[in-house]
Amino acid sequence: MKNGAGAAVAGVVAVIMVPLLVVIMVLGSGGKEAALAACAPSGNVTVSVPGGNVAGYSGEQLANAATVVKAGQDLKIPAEGLLIGVMTAMGESSLKNINYGDDIHGVTNPDGSLTCSLGLYQQQWCLPGNPWGTKADVMDPAKAAATFYKALLRLSGWQSMAPDVAAHRVQGNYSPAGYTKFIPAAREVLEAVTAGKIKVGATGCTAGGFAAGSSGSGDDYPWKGAEHNANNPITRLAYRNCTDFAWWRLTQQLGLEPVSSSKLGPGNANTWGNAWSRAGWTISKTPKVGAIVWYNTGQYGHVAVVKEIKSDGTVIEEGYNFGIPPNGAYYTMTINPNTPAGYLYLPTREQFETAAM
Incomplete structure (x- = not known):
């Protein structure tokens, strides 16, 4: 996996990260279970590739987005998880199944070896034990997406995290900010490939895991793992201030x-x-x-x-x-x-x- 926003932009090598935080939120009068159930996609929602341009993505990119969403549906991933799946692939590869990664820029793993990131999610295929799959697996969009979702499901509390934070915890990139700007586009693309049947936004079901009008409970701040006093690119304030x-x-x-x-x-x-x-x-x-x-x-x-x-x-x-x-x-x-x-x-x-x- 590589950091940052572009398909060809090199980043710091990703490592397999142990989840470091669990964020808990109150989801309104219906409770967490009810709110998350409302976010769950219907099993009979048809996924298709829209024509034209959607949020700057088209052709192969939208086809890959549809594959990502279908892979999530097959695993019964709720809507906010599908959003994270699409958003992450946007940030890692611009929704293109690229056959190169950070190694072309000389980026190395902690042991000094070159990284081997490929595909939609820039997953490393050469790591011991192949936690992200073989080279063929990471270059198969459906398999790569399924592997990503399975890692997301292992992340405790992911449904209560902001989508960029959840992606960061799975991918191990340098910062959640590497994905933040793709959230709006991911919403549009998710809605487009499901013909408007799956929507994740600021009203009703929300990507952040809370229902409109609700208040948090305890330390539900989504960037508690961020560097203290570093700039928060979303709020334009300072993290953990x-x-x-x-x-x-x-x-x-x-x-x-x-x-x-x-x-x-x-x-x-x-x-x-x-x-x-x-x-x-x-x-x-x-x-x-x-x-x-x-x-x-x-x-x-x-x-x-x-x-x-x-x-x-x-x-x-x-x-x-x-x-x-x-x-x-x-x-x-x-x-x-x-x-x-x-x-x-x-x-x-x-x-x-x-x-x-």
Whole structure:
């Protein structure tokens, strides 16, 4: 497997990775089982190759996408898994069954040997024990896709992970960001090859594993394995920072997948209240479950999320990157409700889309 986005773009050699995180989310009133069942593809959905161009893909690429989806259906992979299968092949090979890999750029395995990545998923066929299959297997789109899906199924908690994170855990590429930009196109292609019968989006069934309008439970931040303080290309904030977690929780509660914060421009935590004021959203001194807890003191300030309001009026906040020095980890803490500068109430989805998307 190779990293990054293009069929001919070299990346760092992939290794077989042990799953490092399990993300757990609350899926709304129907429960996790009901939500995931709603995402499961129907066994009688016909897969076909659409004509023309879909999200920049055509011909052989769409034929390969159809093969990937059919391979997943044969294994009873739910819809969000099919999305991950298509998205990953886009990132690894541009949905082309290429007969070369990173070795042409001199990329090596940890033991110094050249990599041997081939095919749709850039799976290494020469590894001891052939965990990804033989050379013929990785060059067979149906077999390569089936091998990918089986590895995905072995990944504990994959249905609760963001699709790029799940792909990263299976493929072992350098970063989930190598797949992120392909999520929208993968949705379009998945819908096209199933004639609109399978849809994975920000309403109803979602690729991130939560239903619209739901709130998370505990540390469900999808990038907890990312490098602390590195740029998050989706949110335009910093991984494992208080702002990134709060923005993630905000969009999650609105039933949206994570989006860029650039348009709203909340900035450092101490200026989030200013952004709320510019947008005309409510700032209050009264805590409310789900609201952003806003501290405007210090050089950068701090933001968290109201997790619970106890019977004595104290507030349990949840967040990331609290402490001296900030550690990039999840925490919960009981606070006096009068301590924060204010509580930033969530806008409606329509208000958010107008001001921030």
